[in-house]
Amino acid sequence: MREAYIFDAVRTPRGRGNAKGSLHEVTAISLSTQVLQALRDRNGLDTGKVDDVVMGCVAPLGEQGANIARVSVLNAGYAQTAAGLQVHRFCASGLEACNIAAAKIVSGEADVAIGGGVESMSRVAMGSDGGAWSADPDVASRTYFTPQGIGADVIATLNGYSRTDVDAYAVESQKRAAAAWSEGRFAKSIVPVQHAGITVLDRDEHMRPDTTLAGLGALKPAFERMGADGFDAVIRQRYPELLAVDHVHHGGNSSGIVDGAAGVLIASREAGEAMGLKPRARIRAMASIGSEPSIMLTGPVAVTQKALARAGMTKADIDLFELNEAFASVVLFYMQELGIDHSQINVNGGAIAMGHPLGATGAMILGTLLDEMERSDRETGLVTLCVGAGMGTATIIERI
Secondary structure, eight states, rough: OOOOOOEEEEEOOOOOOSTTTTTTTTTTHHHHHHHHHHHHHHHOGGGGGOEEEEEEEOOGGGGGGTTTTHHHHHHHOOTTTTTEEEEOOTTTTHHHHHHHHHHHHHHHHHHOEEEEEEETTTTTTTTTTTOOOHOOOHHHHHOOOOOOOHHHHHHHHHHOHHHHHHHHHHHHHHHHHHHHHHHTTTTBOOOOOOEETEEEEEEEOOOOOOOOHHHHHSSSSSSSSHHHIIIHHHHHHHHHTOOOOOOOOOGGBBBOOOEEEEEHHHHHHHHHHHTOOOOOOOOEEEEEEOOOOOOOOOOOOHHHHHHHHHOOOOOOSSSSEEEEEHHHHHHHHHHHTTTTOGGGBBTTHHHHHHHHOOOHHHHHHHHHHHHHHHHTTTOOOEEEEETTTTTEEEEEEEEO
């Protein structure tokens, strides 16, 4: 069986996902177009050799709709023979897109592919696409639907994570992200965003490096009212051992709403070398899994175990981990269940500090992981995300 290799990875900076954000006037198609152009230009890529471009997008409607991957290919000036596929696996869409691209290489369907993702959360609001899961009463009641924030608070309650615990994790994420930027750790992969002929953003702008425990302590829980309006009662039907839900999450210890795009160039070793490119990493294993849908956010533990088993590896074989910081309790639970030291995971901060552009994040943190493995001379890494409706997706890479 053939193997899939990563040859390059790029991402835009993350812009605040509101009308005051620097990327608000930049459309999703422009973000994804600029990522594809950067992959082409910095690698001297003959786009006639690109078989497929797979892009995640979690709200694929309006200006983000109509298969944004294919339209991005055309808009970026790629050869028209490069196909395009839009994929939606909630928060893991960007990583799933990379996994699909890699699977095409492994299967022989493609020789060169690009995986990635895009989300303009300031222009197309989260949840705009609706769906029966939350909107159809029959479906919602059958699946014990509750919003993700309730699930995050339940994870904290069941595992005894206090407000101080989750806030302390958030402060550390901010410190790590600020240090990574100050040391230029992201410089290798950042594509400054252009609009109307000028650079409008060249740095993640959601960060708050001056965040303190005292400052976070003044914030009100974000999901307490939701819980009181009925969702606490719903999730207690699934978890009857809960006497009450301790609501500890808020905007400061949860992932930020931002805009952004990312792309990862994946090919067989032979195809890459024929184009004069040097592989940076081999994709060792990929996996996705379903998990309990009410709490929704525990999938990374099981999918990590699944991916490790597929690779014939154990946790001890992984040097670095990247787990999307959807909520602080998600990472605390992951570290607790798998016995991972904080020094091994999200070493450059994460979505609490820099934000989570839903369809792009998985591809973004895959690139972040690879850059850090090279910078710190590590050999193996695992990236994973929790996923809406109770799922998890993971990828293991090995440096070349």
